[in-house]
Amino acid sequence: MAGSDSMSSAGNLPVEQTSFVGRRREIGDIKRLLRHNRLVTVTGGPGVGKTRLAQRAAGQLRRRFTDGVRLVELAALADGRFLARAIGDAVGMPGESRTAAPEALAWFLADKNLLLILDNCEHLVDLCACLATDLLRAAPQVRILATSRQALRVTGEWLVELAPLPVPQEEQPPAHDDAVRLFAERAAIALPGFAITDDNRTKVAGICRRLDGIPLAIELAAVRVRAMPVEAILTRLEEHSLEVLGAGAQVAMPRLQTLRAAIDWSFHLCSAPEQRLWARASVFSGGFDLDDAEQVCSGAGIESMDVFALVDGLLDKSVLTRTTSEGVSRYRMLEAIREYGAQHLARSGEATAVRTRHRDHFAEVARQAEHQFLSPGEVEGFDLLQRDYANVRAALEFCLSEPGQADSGLRIAGSLRHYWTMSVRHREGRYWLDRALTLNPEPSPARAKALWIDGWTALLLAEWDAGLSRIDQCLTLAEHLDDEPARAHTVMLRGIHAFFCDDLHCAVTFFEDALARLRALDDRADVWMTLRYLTYATALLGDADRSLAFGEQSLEVAETAAAPLTRARSLGLYGIAQWLIGDRERAIELVRERLRVSPYIDGWGIAHCLEVLAWDAGERDPERAARLLGCAHAIWRFTAAPLTQRHLAAGHRLCEQRARAALGDETFGKAFEEGTRLPIDQAVTYALADPR
Structure with a gap:
């Protein structure tokens, strides 16, 4: 059913769109640490591959967690007030509690056996640290794998400091190092048939050295094989000046300079309209589709009819990534690329105008969804x-x-x-x-x-x-x-x-x-x-x-x-x-x-239905009744105001009394607890499977 974001044992890790290269030792370190510790943070600079590494390692641990692996993407979350809600959405917490959100989340996760990935914590590092501490204290079977440019600095945290990929040393013969292999695999996507040969191996190794083995920088360079040979790519990189990046704090961070230089070089190799689209698309939060881009990014140098080709061009250059779900393609930028675009937008003088168009477009999305209520398109509007x-x-x-x-x-x-x-x-x-x-x-x-x-x-x-x-x-x-x-x-x-x-x-x-x-x-x-x-x-x-x-x-x-x-x-x-x-x-x-x-939207209404089904089961199947009461209770606990439950109190009390009398307190409690552990989709499936 569209609109569902319920928790399932499979988790919510995205499907990998490209091959994963190297990092065997780091994956092993993460898996080993998570077996014995409850908070592991992958740290490293932008573009080094923290998110892909965390997702890859977590995917290999999936079977160890009965309630799955849940990814919480925090890059688009600008306001820390909604941190607990973002995690609650990712783990399938049905709604919001009348208690404080962190307390409600801790209660919901208390009996869950899951791995929680908090991705891109750096801009909310203090809030993430506090919430992680509270969750780990309240939920003994929860483990957290965080990615951040800096450590959370909480008790019990173990760090995996992620360095760039190893590159061939200049004095050594070129080999199939991970950086070279990454370049080769991404270049083969851009130019089918590309391969490392004796003729280009030294040049590819030089590109990877020039880019300090930073995966994002290598990927940006690799897609250029479509337009120029590797010799020309290396020459351009050697000629490209770092002065455009400024000084200050960056001088003490040479790898950050290298990444920004690679991004800057990629930016300057884009056409002027592609550059404008890159900068303007940085205003999107959490991704966008083609219609969004046409509405927000066109005008003043970009015709609406040209947006598709420009998006496709940025996709080819690895500036954008694409995911497809139910036939709809959505685009997003890695955070380092988005930050770079935002800086150019600010310098362009267009920021207010573009943000105003962004505001107007999504105001219209909200207005249309309001008007789609009580219409054939209301589910699509909600989704x-x-x-x-x-x-x-x-x-x-x-x-x-x-x-x-x-x-x-x-x-x-x-x-x-x-x-x-x-x-x-x-x-x-x-x-x-x-x-x-x-x-x-x-x-x-x-x-x-x-x-x-x-x-x-x-x-x-x-x-x-x-x-x-x-x-x-x-x-x-x-x-x-x-x-x-x-x-x-x-x-x-x-x-x-x-x-x-x-x-x-x-x-x-x-x-x-x-x-x-x-x-x-x-x-x-x-x-x-x-x-x-x-x-x-x-x-x-x-x-x-x-x-x-x-x-x-x-x-x-x-x-x-x-x-x-x-x-x-x-x-x-x-x-x-x-x-x-x-x-x-x-x-x-x-x-x-x-x-x-319509099973999963409107948790409050679902809780009412589960209550009634529990009452119906009470006289003939008390164990089922107890389990359904538990299912309903789990939703009541997290729907902001279970106020009408007071009107259901008589039926609820009678059902519980009968089930307890038939089962005994211990068996009733066990069945009830089993019901509270069912995610909302599984609770609905269980309720509908009634042999009645």
Whole structure:
């Protein structure tokens, strides 16, 4: 199912796109150290191959970790506030906890047996060090393999200092050293048929010596065999001046000078349009596709129709790397190359203009995803936003830190509410909304929208005072602006607050008022949302007829819109309502269908469905019931606000009591614990495999 990022035993290591050369001793060192130690950090300069080495060694250790190997790519993470969330996403933690994110992550990993790769820690080194210490203390079977330009400097850390590849010494006959072999293999990709011969061996060895054996520099040089013979490559390298790199700290780091010289040489061998694209593409965070490049990088010297050829040219020159998933190609730069491009962009005077185009493009991605909600394309919109979320974050940060851009930040934040809800990022949503609201105090419909969304997320986090404050502010502003959509949403939020506080009669009154207002505005998305709450609230009040009517209307709205994810969410809640009013067969049919048609998005809804399936299993298979309760508990623990669980409390208690009585505390506890260990995809598979 698209949109899933659940944890599986296989892990999430990327497929290697090119051959891996050398490093047998270093791989052996990493594997040996990880067998006996819990934190190993691979250090070394940029371009030396830390990431590839860590992934290669981890791949060979995969079978030793029952919960897999999980890669956390940190290069695109600019804000350390989201470090724990980034790790949580990588390991399949379902949502965010109401507790502090590092504490929740430690709790989630406490019983996991996995290897965690923290890649590119250098810009977050202190935060990575603190979090690694906490995780290792809380999770005895977790091991961490970090890559960084500097050590984390925490107790128990073992270092593998990665040097460049060995190169042939000038006074020795050229041999098949790893650096030479790397050049040969990459050159053969660029120019099929290329091989090391007696005629070119000495020159290739000279290239590798000139580049100090730095893998990235060698790869950049190797692709040049398509345009010139190795003799010419060596001559160009020997003639290339290092003065363009400046002095200062770099003088004390000759290998860094060498890498930057190689990158600089590669840059100057690019055409002027390729250079512009390289610099402009450095604004992307976490990768981009061809459409992104056309929208952000074209203009002022680059025609949109030429972007494909320029991207292809940079790909051929190893400036860009490409991955393909489900038929979609995405491009990215290694961090050293991206940093170089960013420096050129800053010197070009184009940085603000390019970042503004980047902001506008990903604002449109967020806006389209919002409008795709309750439509046939809503899953695709969610998946696109999921893939580009690092870029959306970068756009938000630009808006909220660059003078004169705050209004755009408010609008982007306001368009992300469905994504934040379905991906359970309520706490992060509040972070961006609060910043945007602080910077935009002027009355506007965009501020009114952000106020009620912020109030909504606060209620979902059980932050009652903050939620009510935002509702009041929104209502005052709505009256000032005569903003009927904002008025309608404040009424809906009053109903949500009453619902969560168990004042169900009051909640229904508010919801019915909001429903009439939203229908008059033709706001189908929030008509659907209000119908869901009415389905649930009237079921809890025992009003079966009205609950069934509201549930059917909710389902009809989703089916009329041909919206697959919204329909799935309607099925789940409608099924729970059916259980509460006594139609258990229909309830089980609905919740199972919900899990089949859209299993992994909306963890909160999944937890509800697993609860009901546990209750159903309770009378005939108590061990299964206990395991399903554990599955649900693992998700409840990490969905920001398991508030509606209070409305399920009676069924939960009865199911647990019966299962404990039938199994005994020890067997119940073991089965429950097994359920908590299942990743969300495996929990859904287990639930759907019910022999019933």
